[in-house]
Amino acid sequence: MPSAELVLYEEEFQRLDSALKKLRQEANARAIFLIDRTGQQIAAAGEVDQFDTTSLASLTAGNVAATDGLAKLIGEREFSVLFHEGQRDHIHISIVAKRAILLVIFDERSSLGLVRLRVKRSNQEMEQIFEDMKQKVEKVSGPAQAAASPFAEITDEDIDALFSE
Amino acid sequence: MTFINYATREINCKIVYYGPGLGGKTTNLQFIYNKTAPEAKGKMISLATEADRTLFFDFLPLDLGSIRGFTTRFHLYTVPGQVFYDASRKLILKGVDGVVFVADSQEERMEANIESIRNLEDNLREHGFDLATVPYALQFNKRDLPSVAPVEEMYRILNFKREPTFEAVATTGIGVFDTLKAVAKQILVELRKK
Numbered sequence: 476m477p478s479a480e481l482v483l484y485e486e487e488f489q490r491l492d493s494a495l496k497k498l499r500q501e502a503n504a505r506a507i508f509l510i511d512r513t514g515q516q517i518a519a520a521g522e523v524d525q526f527d528t529t530s531l532a533s534l535t536a537g538n539v540a541a542t543d544g545l546a547k548l549i550g551e552r553e554f555s556v557l558f559h560e561g562q563r564d565h566i567h568i569s570i571v572a573k574r575a576i577l578l579v580i581f582d583e584r585s586s587l588g589l590v591r592l593r594v595k596r597s598n599q600e601m602e603q604i605f606e607d608m609k610q611k612v613e614k615v616s617g618p619a620q621a622a623a624s625p626f627a628e629i630t631d632e633d634i635d636a637l638f639s640e
Numbered sequence: 641m642t643f644i645n646y647a648t649r650e651i652n653c654k655i656v657y658y659g660p661g662l663g664g665k666t667t668n669l670q671f672i673y674n675k676t677a678p679e680a681k682g683k684m685i686s687l688a689t690e691a692d693r694t695l696f697f698d699f700l701p702l703d704l705g706s707i708r709g710f711t712t713r714f715h716l717y718t719v720p721g722q723v724f725y726d727a728s729r730k731l732i733l734k735g736v737d738g739v740v741f742v743a744d745s746q747e748e749r750m751e752a753n754i755e756s757i758r759n760l761e762d763n764l765r766e767h768g769f770d771l772a773t774v775p776y777a778l779q780f781n782k783r784d785l786p787s788v789a790p791v792e793e794m795y796r797i798l799n800f801k802r803e804p805t806f807e808a809v810a811t812t813g814i815g816v817f818d819t820l821k822a823v824a825k826q827i828l829v830e831l832r833k834k
Contacts, residue, residue, distance in 0.1 A: 480641055480642035480643065480644060480834070481641060481642075481643045481644070482643075482644045482646070483643070483644070483645045483646060483647060484646045484647065485646055485647045488645070488646075488647030488648075489647070511641075511643055511735075512734065512735065513641055513643075513654055513734055513735030514654070514699075514715065515643045515652045515654075515715070517643075517645075527682070527683055529682040529683070529701045530682065530683050530685055530699070533685065533699045533701070533715065534685065534699075537687070537696060537697060537699075537731070537732075540731040540732075540734060541696070541728070541731060543731075544727055544728075544730075544731055625708045625709070625710065626644075626651075626708065626710075626828075626831045626832050626834070627832060628708070628832075629707060629708060629828060629829075629831065629832045633707050633708065634707070634825050634828050634829070636705075636707075637704045637705050637707060637712060637824075637828075638704070638817075638821045638824075638825075
């Protein structure tokens with residue numbers, strides 16, 4: 476199998492959460508989402524309740540994947556920043572630590588320049604968190620630790636119960 | 641790629657419905673959407689052309705309840721089946737945890753089925769996956785139509801590794817949930833092995 480699964484523990488979740496909150500404040504954004512490249516939301520901050528977050532995550536990942544495809548077609552490795560301008564709200568999308576997508580939704584209370592600047596600055600911190608996540612998973616995924624995984628003990632009954640309705 | 645979030649106690653998995661154009665991939669998702677309780681599903685998104693052909697993907701998030709205290713969420717995607725959308729199909733397979741192949745049972749679509757399975761193998765390989773090991777279920781759809789090929793013959797031609805295989809009529813829902821269950825189970829069993 477290629478990419479191992481993404482595992483997020485409480486500690487890194489809290490760190491990402493506070494990084495996003497800080498960024499939202501500094502960039503004066505409406506909402507910020509951190510999304511896995513396969514379309515799953517990792518963390519969010521701001522006016523999150525205003526949006527259909529699951530759809531947002533999936534479409535953003537699709538958008539980034541399509542743009543990646545376009546980049547390769549013209550011989551670029553990737554387009555690391557995408558910007559969508561609306562009448563009221565705008566979307567700034569960027570890649571963090573190669574594996575995640577940062578989506579910033581902002582309106583006239585902020586500006587593209589400010590968002591770009593703040594996103595760039597927060598990038599390093601988030602990259603560090605992702606690096607720590609990776610190392611933690613590598614440390615934990617040894618055979619001795621496998622038994623500690625809550626999924627090692629999933630029974631056939633557990634699985635059947637999911638489909639009982 | 642399964643995403644395990646210990647902070648929110650969620651497992652997220654991605655299932656992709658693959659198959660030739662007009663085979664019923666979107667119809668599978670629509671049936672699942674219509675039959676699932678509102679609290680267990682999110683919005684279904686269809687990126688389709690004006691003629692209702694899938695252009696990029698359909699997406700349906702599904703909440704199956706909890707297992708060992710973890711909310712189990714499946715993200716179902718379809719690919720555009722038409723041959724010339726291959727670049728888009730490739731993108732959607734990124735990070736896939738399980739695949740459902742929806743074959744069109746009509747005799748005249750057998751070539752298209754074969755071609756699409758080969759295309760699936762190739763595209764999985766490009767992402768570093770192997771159809772021989774990825775959780776996988778096969779569905780013979782449109783069994784209600786008059787010109788269908790016999791099931792045994794389809795099995796002989798299309799079955800790849802004795803994967804669970806189901807006869808289906810996606811428009812009325814026959815076989816739809818059985819197929820989904822079969823692939824979801826394999827994904828969860830894989831999770832146990834890790």
